[in-house]
Amino acid sequence: MVLSLRPDISSGAFRVWQRNRDATLRNWKTEFLGIAVEPFAVILALGLALGKFVELENGEEYVQFLTPGLLALFPMFASTFECAWGSYVRLEMQGTYESIIATPISVDDVITGEIMWGTTRALVNGTYILLVALLLNPWLHMVDSPWALLVIPVGVLPGLLFSSISIAFASIARAMSHFAYFFTLVINPMFWFGGAFFPFEDMPRWVQIIGWFVPLKHVIDIYRGLINGNLEWSMLGSLAWLAVVTAAFYVLAVQLMRRRLIH
Amino acid sequence: MTAALIEANGLVKHYGEFVAVDDISFAIQEGECFGVLGPNGAGKTTTIRMITGTSPVTQGHLRVAGLDVAVEPRRVKAVLGVVPQDDNLDPDLLVRQNLEVYARYFGLGRETVRQRIDEALELFHLDDRAQSNVDELSGGMQRRLTIARALVNAPKVLILDEPTTGLDPQARHLVWQQLRLLKSRGVTMLLTTHYMEEATHLCDRLVIMNRGKILIEGRPHDLIAKVAGPQVLELRLPLSERDELIAEFVHGDDITVEQVGDLTYVYGGGEASSMAAERVGDPHRAHLRPGNMEDVFLLLTGRGLLD
Numbered sequence A: 001m002v003l004s005l006r007p008d009i010s011s012g013a014f015r016v017w018q019r020n021r022d023a024t025l026r027n028w029k030t031e032f033l034g035i036a037v038e039p040f041a042v043i044l045a046l047g048l049a050l051g052k053f054v055e056l057e058n059g060e061e062y063v064q065f066l067t068p069g070l071l072a073l074f075p076m077f078a079s080t081f082e083c084a085w086g087s088y089v090r091l092e093m094q095g096t097y098e099s100i101i102a103t104p105i106s107v108d109d110v111i112t113g114e115i116m117w118g119t120t121r122a123l124v125n126g127t128y129i130l131l132v133a134l135l136l137n138p139w140l141h142m143v144d145s146p147w148a149l150l151v152i153p154v155g156v157l158p159g160l161l162f163s164s165i166s167i168a169f170a171s172i173a174r175a176m177s178h179f180a181y182f183f184t185l186v187i188n189p190m191f192w193f194g195g196a197f198f199p200f201e202d203m204p205r206w207v208q209i210i211g212w213f214v215p216l217k218h219v220i221d222i223y224r225g226l227i228n229g230n231l232e233w234s235m236l237g238s239l240a241w242l243a244v245v246t247a248a249f250y251v252l253a254v255q256l257m258r259r260r261l262i263h
Numbered sequence B: 001m002t003a004a005l006i007e008a009n010g011l012v013k014h015y016g017e018f019v020a021v022d023d024i025s026f027a028i029q030e031g032e033c034f035g036v037l038g039p040n041g042a043g044k045t046t047t048i049r050m051i052t053g054t055s056p057v058t059q060g061h062l063r064v065a066g067l068d069v070a071v072e073p074r075r076v077k078a079v080l081g082v083v084p085q086d087d088n089l090d091p092d093l094l095v096r097q098n099l100e101v102y103a104r105y106f107g108l109g110r111e112t113v114r115q116r117i118d119e120a121l122e123l124f125h126l127d128d129r130a131q132s133n134v135d136e137l138s139g140g141m142q143r144r145l146t147i148a149r150a151l152v153n154a155p156k157v158l159i160l161d162e163p164t165t166g167l168d169p170q171a172r173h174l175v176w177q178q179l180r181l182l183k184s185r186g187v188t189m190l191l192t193t194h195y196m197e198e199a200t201h202l203c204d205r206l207v208i209m210n211r212g213k214i215l216i217e218g219r220p221h222d223l224i225a226k227v228a229g230p231q232v233l234e235l236r237l238p239l240s241e242r243d244e245l246i247a248e249f250v251h252g253d254d255i256t257v258e259q260v261g262d263l264t265y266v267y268g269g270g271e272a273s274s275m276a277a278e279r280v281g282d283p284h285r286a287h288l289r290p291g292n293m294e295d296v297f298l299l300l301t302g303r304g305l306l307d
Helices: A014-026 A029-055 A062-091 A095-101 A107-140 A145-152 A156-170 A176-193 A203-213 A215-228 A234-261 B044-051 B073-078 B096-107 B110-121 B138-149 B169-183 B196-202 B221-226 B237-251 B271-280 B294-303
Strands: B006-015 B018-028 B034-035 B059-064 B082-083 B157-161 B188-193 B207-211 B215-219 B232-234 B256-260 B263-266 B286-290
Touching: A014 A029, A014 A095, A014 A107, A014 B096, A029 A062, A029 A107, A029 A203, A062 A095, A062 A107, A062 A215, A062 A234, A062 B034, A095 A107, A095 A234, A095 B006, A095 B157, A095 B237, A107 A156, A107 A234, A145 A156, A145 A215, A145 B096, A156 A176, A156 A215, A156 A234, A176 A215, A215 B044, A234 B207, B006 B044, B018 B044, B018 B059, B018 B207, B018 B215, B018 B294, B034 B196, B034 B221, B044 B059, B059 B215, B073 B082, B096 B110, B096 B138, B110 B138, B138 B169, B169 B188, B188 B196, B188 B232, B196 B221, B196 B294, B207 B221, B215 B221, B215 B294, B221 B294, B232 B271, B237 B271, B263 B294
Parallel strands: B034 B188, B034 B207, B082 B157, B157 B188
Antiparallel strands: B006 B018, B006 B059, B207 B215, B232 B263, B232 B286, B256 B263
């Protein structure tokens, strides 16, 4: 049973999603505050304040360059926090998974529901940032093309991806402190070097080769194309790569969590 | 006779080299309260984990309501109500929400279970705490809520893994009272415990487990009569005086004498035991009392420290 590669999924996954929704809505004020304030801070501090000192080759304002990164980074953090720390707390400290799998819901349902919820948080976050960008558009020109609206549906894929990576890590973590490895070695390098803050093309060739494998870079490439309205075939390649990595980490997370909970 | 609700046949569980459950068989009938008594590490929780599908069976057969646990885990779990050893209530949800969200895991909508939840909250004296945070509840209240939660799907069998461990005596007695009430309503129960009193009070039938094996099975009072005898004589005497007393009064095939520290236990002494107690005349030094489950348990599993 544990070795079967085929996920055993039912409507139970949705029940797990509902549980997380209900738990989050109980604290919606705190939750909302974090989501609401952060993008403004970054737009002010980096986009406008730091942006004054930055001159881009193509004549773009720095805050414009920064927009795809904002749309990729904050949702990435939303799903990683939810499915790394949040999932670990539910798995290990609260015994929530244990209580759920005593009902007709399977481990695979739990993982799937958690990832769906992590993705939902990414989407809420991304949608909000896009709204802020559109709201500020008359002054800051952060969005150039109506294609930008596609950032929302396309955002499902990175949501699933970062949720899956995070929960795969949560399933092998043995202590809260282990997440330092995850954030220091995986998430933070992506944050800084994923192409959100400076053009990736300016990096040395070997960095670019490594960078090609970094999922966040592809997310930002796709978003940049959509926001500027410069659609390219390579964006489909990026989507395909994201899909492959997502599927791999999803299967990995399911396997690892089965091993953790069923023994 | 109807088919058993839970039926284990030659059940075995290995963890690598370690044998946690070693070829046990039992059957639990509808309406029965069945106890699994044993020290820590006896295999009680592992047995429960196999029934609830969180531990794959190494060998043997395990059926719940006629369904094979290995083949149809979801349908099996749908008819079980599980009270785990450690409360795992959802601290992110309010008391009533805990029950509603749990019912939803079974595919039961809020409207369907509204009345059932109202009744459960009332039965477990939690109706005025419905909108509280879970961590504001006392240990006993949390335990009762966990039991109430296990009932939201109207299970065929309620499985309780050490339901009163860690509770103070008042809270424990309240839980016992409520479990007896459930029993009188015909709820089938499987209960593990290392409290002898709990087993004697609640269980119609029980097994004693040790090191993964079932040592004995029967009705609590039958087991006490059979293993410990109706009366047990406890002696706290210097060795010479003790030997003299035993030589004079207490001898025969059915008599067991056990020395533990400064205490001597005499089982199965019958009339002779009461005469010996009378001779000493001091209840602190020679105490005659009815046999109990603890005697049975300790006689079978030994008085040594097992850890």
